[in-house]
């Protein structure tokens with residue numbers, strides 16, 4: 001999947017959040033690191049049109065997020081930092097079924113797809129659980145399953161392991177590692193990014209470094225530590 005940022009600016013009345021980002025991304029695993037408030041989430045949200053550029057453009061497989069939002073959203077799934085924002089239905093299964101209704105009108109097919117994605121993430125037993133009884137790690141995995149049932153080609157993760165303890169962080173790391181999908185992962189979990197294909201460092205609304213994980217993370221530690 002090819003993502004092309006062309007002079008993408010995001011500004012608010014108070015400030016310029018992203019200052020003219022131009023970059024093409026096509027690697028299977030891309031990491032984004034940077035200090036708090038640098039513009040990482042804004043950059044990630046541009047990819048699936050949750051945020052639109054104030055000027056410039058963002059294209060996904062040649063589709064402009066502004067003109068082809070639906071087609072972009074069908075290709076790009078987004079896993080939020082806080083899965084509370086993502087899980088809205090009282091029962092896990094209902095939450096996964098909601099987005100699928102149009103895509104898989106047949107109920108049995110839909111249920112099969114839901115069960116298989118939950119099972120693949122090791123949380124098949126949670127299908128009929130009440131959403132509010134999930135632990136933080138379970139919640140993040142269910143949020144990921146809800147994205148996977150929609151069969152996107154690329155998944156963007158915004159700090160997927162930030163709120164998790166070590167054990168759950170490892171579960172989510174393993175889940176991300178195991179995905180055949182392309183992924184863009186914003187993270188402060190530098191270990192997670194070590195075997196990625198490419199890492200961007202975002203600082204002050206711009207891409208300050210863009211390199212192999214080893215080189216980019218070294219740059220990050222030296223300049224932002």
Ligand SMILES: Nc1ncnc2c1ncn2[C@@H]1O[C@H](COP(=O)(O)OP(=O)(O)O)[C@@H](O)[C@H]1O
Nearest residue numbers: 012014017034035036037038039040041042043
């Ligand atoms: N919609 C918005 N309105 C005003 N300020 C915003 C908005 N979105 C982001 N910002 C500001 O832009 C900066 C970058 O935000 P963000 O992309 O969330 O950074 P990061 O994810 O790197 O912490 C922050 O200072 C944030 O407060």
Ligand SMILES: [Mg+2]
Nearest residue numbers: 040041042158
């Ligand atoms: Mg953020």
